[in-house]
Amino acid sequence: MKMLVNVIMPIEPFNSLVRNGKAGEILGRIIEDIKPESIYFTEIEGNRGAVIIVDIKDASTIPAVAEPWFLNFEASCEFKIAMTPDDLMKSDLAKLAAKWYDVHVM
Template structure:
């Protein structure tokens, strides 16, 4: 299943993580593990944020992928299943 993960990092913890290298390590570790098809980095409500699109075969994988962000960065993590246009079109059924 294709998932979208948004990670929002508190400012103080993010500042410390940039200084000690743990922010970059957390993102690099995630990218090695999840192999996202897309990764975007931006500011959300004045906080550092990232958005990843990746595939997961089992929901249990999320524990392994989320926990480093919680532990190392005190991040808020939101995960949402997503579809590409072809998947949406292939599954839409209009009933008259």
């Protein structure tokens, strides 16, 4: 299942890792290990951040994605399911509407 992972890295310890030349090497190792489909670095909540798309085969693989960020950067990680348009179409929204829509709600 595809997951969108928001990684929020506080200013410290990232600044110290940049100053001592370790940040780039650690980022490279993490990216090589988790093999994201894509990764974009950005600002999130005023901190350094990354938005990552990964394919999670099983829930037990989530720690392998999150722990490198936690342990190296004291980051927080938010995991969100990411659906493609095809995934959404497979959900059969019309059938769900027929099952759950109560005409008395309106």
